[in-house]
Amino acid sequence: xxxxxxxxxxxxxxxxxxxxxxxxxxxxxxxxxxxxxxxxxxxxxxxxxxxxxxxxxxxxxxxxxxxxxxxxxxxxxxxxxxxxxxxxxxxxxxxxxxxxxxxxxxxxxxxxxxxxxxxxxxxxxxxxxxxxxxxxxxxxxxxxxxxxxxxxxxxxxxxxxxxxxxxxxxxxxxxxxxxxxxxxxxxxxxxxxxxxxxxxxxxxxxxxxxxxxxxxxxxxxxxxxxxxxxxxxxxxxxxxxxxxxxxxxxxxxxxxxxxxxxxxxxxxxxxxxxxxxxxxxxxxxxxxxxxxxxxxxxxxxxxxxxxxxxxxxxxxxxxxxxxxxxxxxxxxxxxxxxxxxxxxxxxxxxxxxxxxxxxxxxxxxxxxxxxxxxxxxxxxxxxxxxxxxxxxxxxxxxxxxxxxxxxxxxxxxxxxxxxxxxxxxxxxxxxxxxxxxxxxxxxxxxxxxxxxxxxxxxxxxxxxxxxxxxxxxxxx
Amino acid sequence: xxxxxxxxxxxxxxxxxxxxxxxxxxxxxxxxxxxxxxxxxxxxxxxxxxxxxxxxxxxxxxxxxxxxxxxxxxxxxxxxxxxxxxxxxxxxxxxxxxxxxxxxxxxxxxxxxxxxxxxxxxxxxxxxxxxxxxxxxxxxxxxxxxxxxxxxxxxxxxxxxxxxxxxxxxxxxxxxxxxxxxxxxxxxxxxxxxxxxxxxxxxxxxxxxxxxxxxxxxxxxxxxxxxxxxxxxxxxxxxxxxxxxxxxxxxxxxxxxxxxxxxxxxxxxxxxxxxxxxxxxxxxxxxxxxxxxxxxxxxxxxxxxxxxxxxxxxxxxxxxxxxxxxxxxxxxxxxxxxxxxxxxxxxxxxxxxxxxxxxxxxxxxxxxxxxxxxxxxxxxxxxxxxxxxxxxxxxxxxxxxxxxxxxxxxxxxxxxxxxxxxxx
Numbered sequence: 001x002x003x004x005x006x007x008x009x010x011x012x013x014x015x016x017x018x019x020x021x022x023x024x025x026x027x028x029x030x031x032x033x034x035x036x037x038x039x040x041x042x043x044x045x046x047x048x049x050x051x052x053x054x055x056x057x058x059x060x061x062x063x064x065x066x067x068x069x070x071x072x073x074x075x076x077x078x079x080x081x082x083x084x085x086x087x088x089x090x091x092x093x094x095x096x097x098x099x100x101x102x103x104x105x106x107x108x109x110x111x112x113x114x115x116x117x118x119x120x121x122x123x124x125x126x127x128x129x130x131x132x133x134x135x136x137x138x139x140x141x142x143x144x145x146x147x148x149x150x151x152x153x154x155x156x157x158x159x160x161x162x163x164x165x166x167x168x169x170x171x172x173x174x175x176x177x178x179x180x181x182x183x184x185x186x187x188x189x190x191x192x193x194x195x196x197x198x199x200x201x202x203x204x205x206x207x208x209x210x211x212x213x214x215x216x217x218x219x220x221x222x223x224x225x226x227x228x229x230x231x232x233x234x235x236x237x238x239x240x241x242x243x244x245x246x247x248x249x250x251x252x253x254x255x256x257x258x259x260x261x262x263x264x265x266x267x268x269x270x271x272x273x274x275x276x277x278x279x280x281x282x283x284x285x286x287x288x289x290x291x292x293x294x295x296x297x298x299x300x301x302x303x304x305x306x307x308x309x310x311x312x313x314x315x316x317x318x319x320x321x322x323x324x325x326x327x328x329x330x331x332x333x334x335x336x337x338x339x340x341x342x343x344x345x346x347x348x349x350x351x352x353x354x355x356x357x358x359x360x361x362x363x364x365x366x367x368x369x370x371x372x373x374x375x376x377x378x379x380x381x382x383x384x385x386x387x388x389x390x391x392x393x394x395x396x397x398x399x400x401x402x403x404x405x406x407x408x409x410x411x412x413x414x415x416x417x418x419x420x421x422x423x424x425x426x427x428x429x430x431x432x433x434x435x436x437x438x439x440x441x442x443x444x445x446x447x448x449x450x451x452x453x454x455x456x457x458x459x460x461x462x463x464x465x466x467x468x469x470x471x472x473x474x475x476x
Numbered sequence: 477x478x479x480x481x482x483x484x485x486x487x488x489x490x491x492x493x494x495x496x497x498x499x500x501x502x503x504x505x506x507x508x509x510x511x512x513x514x515x516x517x518x519x520x521x522x523x524x525x526x527x528x529x530x531x532x533x534x535x536x537x538x539x540x541x542x543x544x545x546x547x548x549x550x551x552x553x554x555x556x557x558x559x560x561x562x563x564x565x566x567x568x569x570x571x572x573x574x575x576x577x578x579x580x581x582x583x584x585x586x587x588x589x590x591x592x593x594x595x596x597x598x599x600x601x602x603x604x605x606x607x608x609x610x611x612x613x614x615x616x617x618x619x620x621x622x623x624x625x626x627x628x629x630x631x632x633x634x635x636x637x638x639x640x641x642x643x644x645x646x647x648x649x650x651x652x653x654x655x656x657x658x659x660x661x662x663x664x665x666x667x668x669x670x671x672x673x674x675x676x677x678x679x680x681x682x683x684x685x686x687x688x689x690x691x692x693x694x695x696x697x698x699x700x701x702x703x704x705x706x707x708x709x710x711x712x713x714x715x716x717x718x719x720x721x722x723x724x725x726x727x728x729x730x731x732x733x734x735x736x737x738x739x740x741x742x743x744x745x746x747x748x749x750x751x752x753x754x755x756x757x758x759x760x761x762x763x764x765x766x767x768x769x770x771x772x773x774x775x776x777x778x779x780x781x782x783x784x785x786x787x788x789x790x791x792x793x794x795x796x797x798x799x800x801x802x803x804x805x806x807x808x809x810x811x812x813x814x815x816x817x818x819x820x821x822x823x824x825x826x827x828x829x830x831x832x833x834x835x836x837x838x839x840x841x842x843x844x845x846x847x848x849x850x851x852x853x854x855x856x857x858x859x860x861x862x863x864x865x866x867x868x869x870x871x872x873x874x875x876x877x878x879x880x881x882x883x884x885x886x887x888x889x890x891x892x893x894x895x896x897x898x899x900x
Contacts, residue, residue, distance in 0.1 A: 226613070227610065274706065276617055276618070276706075277615065277616045277617045277702070277703075277704075278613075278615050278616065279615045279702075280613075280615050280701070280722070280723070280725070282615075283613050283615070299613060302610050302611065302613050303608065303610040303611065304608070304609075304610035305610060305613060306618055381582075381590075384584075384590060385589065385590045388584060388586075388589050388590050389589055389590075392586040392587040392589075393586070395584050395585060395586040395587070395588070395589065395590065396569065396571075396586045397521065397571045397584070400521070400571075400745075400747070401747070403573075420620075433605070433608075434605045434606070434608065435608040435609070435610060436627075437605055437606050437608060437624045437626065437627050438605065438627075440627065441627065441630055441631060441635060455635070455637055456637065459620065459707075460619070460620035460707075461620070461707065462707075463706075463707040464707040464708050465619060465620035465707040465708055466620060466708060467620050467621075467639075468631050468635075468637035468638060468639055469637065469638050469640070469641065470637065470638070471636070471637075471638055471662055471663075473638075473641070474638050474641050474662060474663045474664050
């Protein structure tokens with residue numbers, strides 16, 4: 001019998017898993033997709049919020065600022081990219097300036113340091129591509145960017161190193177009560193467990209109901225994002241926010257960690273929680289808004305677009321805590337600032353498990369580190385030279401847009417990538433301007449070679465996402 | 477596949493280093509030899525030079541250059557043989573990471589390691605890449621089964637797999653047309669080619685031979701408005717477009733399919749050019765070049781699709797021979813007199829290559845028109861005009877300019893335009 005089964009391998013599930021594996025427990029993480037981070041987390045904007053956005057007294061506020069402060073150490077231990085690039089919330093009228101002041105006070109009350117009101121001149125000096133119609137801005141130095149999927153891979157990778165079992169591609173279909181715990185049916189296989197941590201994101205309400213908890217509903221709120229060509233690298237240095245609305249933090253200009261600008265997201269309720277289609281209306285909404293903030297950005301610069309669906313609970317706040325069903329902890333409705341809050345939530349959920357009676361003996365050989373994957377393109381020339389001399393597979397470029405080498409792709413597969421998207425999100429191969437036009441066949445060959453599967457078995461993201469078929473399968 | 481070669485370069489330094497061993501790079505190498513260069517190196521990323529020609533197994537290459545109809549691999553083989561006979565060195569499985577302004581080329585080649593090679597002249601011949609879905613912001617999901625036509629061609633002709641069974645093609649570029657026929661011949665169902673513009677983008681002969689001959693419908697002024705399917709493509713919605721080329725969604729219809737191929741154009745591959753801070757032409761997306769095919773940086777030449785997108789490989793060859801010859805001369809210390817006439821695109825001319833000419837020499841000017849026109853005149857300022865039966869954006873227009881045209885011309889720029897006859 002497992003001590004703990006975590007259902008859901010997004011940022012919340014993997015962060016909890018990593019925290020839990022500090023202790024001597026038998027735990028398994030169950031995920032319906034074939035790789036971790038492939039649900040909502042993959043489409044997250046990747047912002048570690050400054051800490052000043054959440055209204056004091058909310059559960060969001062309880063975890064946002066503490067979570068924010070944990071990312072430097074996590075990034076250092078787990079080798080993923082994180083940079084505090086700062087944020088500007090922009091006001092375009094005097095009325096909005098009052099709201100900026102209120103936001104500054106709110107942040108200060110929460111203990112967020114360094115908040116400053118910048119006047120128009122300062123903004124235009126620091127961010128010359130912002131529209132000159134800007135009136136003032138609230139600067140927060142604490143805001144940062146990560147690649148959310150990288151954090152998922154690193155959390156899961158580290159947790160696995162410390163004994164976590166991963167059950168991927170195993171959707172949970174039923175949960176039964178057994179003496180001393182539950183039987184979780186995942187991908188047809190029963191998993192006996194004392195405790196369940198429900199981190200099932202959009203489907204957390206369904207999972208809770210399977211366990212006998214019918215106290216909340218999760219609805220979807222879709223966000224579309226548009227990635228821009230590298231030509232615009234450096235065009236905007238800091239995250240640019242409008243003033244928030246109750247539904248969202250608004251449409252942002254996001255300088256991602258890798259230097260690509262991203263604009264979005266929209267925020268619209270969606271009936272179908274699995275609806276990740278982008279739309280013409282969404283594209284118009286994003287670009288018409290962004291052009292008012294940064295007039296030099298245009299839809300012509302778009303290289304890719306995607307959508308994700310946020311998990312929204314009734315009441316719009318997080319739901320975190322033990323259920324009335326004994327042994328079940330719900331971590332649900334984790335919308336923004338959920339990524340920021342994830343590490344703080346993880347620590348608290350582990351404490352809750354202990355409160356419920358799970359013995360937490362520290363693991364004497366816990367290894368807090370995870371080796372950062374090699375990023376050839378980021379290395380100085382001399383290091384590149386040494387690396388290629390040691391292993392020539394790093395001397396073979398596969399993705400020519402992002403300069404990703406064969407060695408890095410092989411590393412990614414050995415670290416758990418099972419699909420083309422898995423390689424893409426681990427290495428950036430296929431993420432550049434040609435969007436895989438040149439390299440995806442080679443990545444497919446490497447998957448086929450490393451995993452011992454045929455090309456026709458290689459998928460984009462698991463399930464029925466096949467890429468090529470045999471000549472014989474076609475026609476008469 | 478991963479043949480472990482050990483590409484050891486023969487020399488420490490070269491007269492001319494050519495980046496890319498496709499049709500442009502191979503012809504540039506021969507040109508460099510003609511221009512008098514001795515140590516010539518072609519750097520190519522693939523296990524064998526020849527570029528995209530290897531996957532173009534259809535015929536139609538060489539009609540101008542060789543006066544006979546060859547397949548892509550035949551065309552490549554002829555050039556590889558000539559390059560070999562000329563004793564020109566090719567480094568395969570090799571990748572140019574960087575070119576310094578002093579023309580030191582950083583080359584990485586797997587087992588061969590990473591090294592800096594000084595060159596007296598460099599020719600950029602990196603070719604082009606295909607435009608993707610992001611560039612046209614097609615709405616919908618992101619399932620497997622959306623491929624650029626060139627990638628589908630690679631799967632089919634090089635790797636021995638098909639990209640799908642029921643195929644819709646967006647864009648009437650030549651690769652899309654060729655793939656429509658190719659996949660039909662292999663038993664896949666090609667349900668239609670959709671073109672957002674009111675005219676086809678590929679060569680007329682490809683419309684006839686690849687679509688009409690196989691009863692594949694071509695829908696003009698229509699685009700793929702939305703992609704459906706979670707894991708694999710399940711359907712697309714196609715719709716006619718309005719005058720701003722936006723799909724009219726309520727006039728759209730759904731086509732069940734498992735594959736969408738994109739043949740929506742090529743973009744010059746200019747990562748290296750950007751790193752070199754070359755002056756680029758925003759219309760072509762490639763470097764601005766003078767009549768010697770030299771870019772804005774001394775001793776850096778460019779040719780082929782990296783400069784502008786060609787319709788026929790024969791023209792790439794022609795242009796690359798010139799670029800190579802000029803690079804070879806440059807390497808020997810010969811300097812051509814500077815161009816004295818700037819070419820300015822006028823009515824119905826998107827761009828010209830080269831961007832300037834000299835009144836002392838003969839030139840071939842390549843250009844693309846903005847829109848189709850029949851019974852028209854190509855005018856070179858007031859000095860020369862030529863009647864054309866028709867022009868279409870899918871076919872390059874070429875013009876030979878002889879010094880005698882310019883004998884009595886004393887200006888410093890010439891307007892190049894295509895106008896209807898009698899509309900001068």
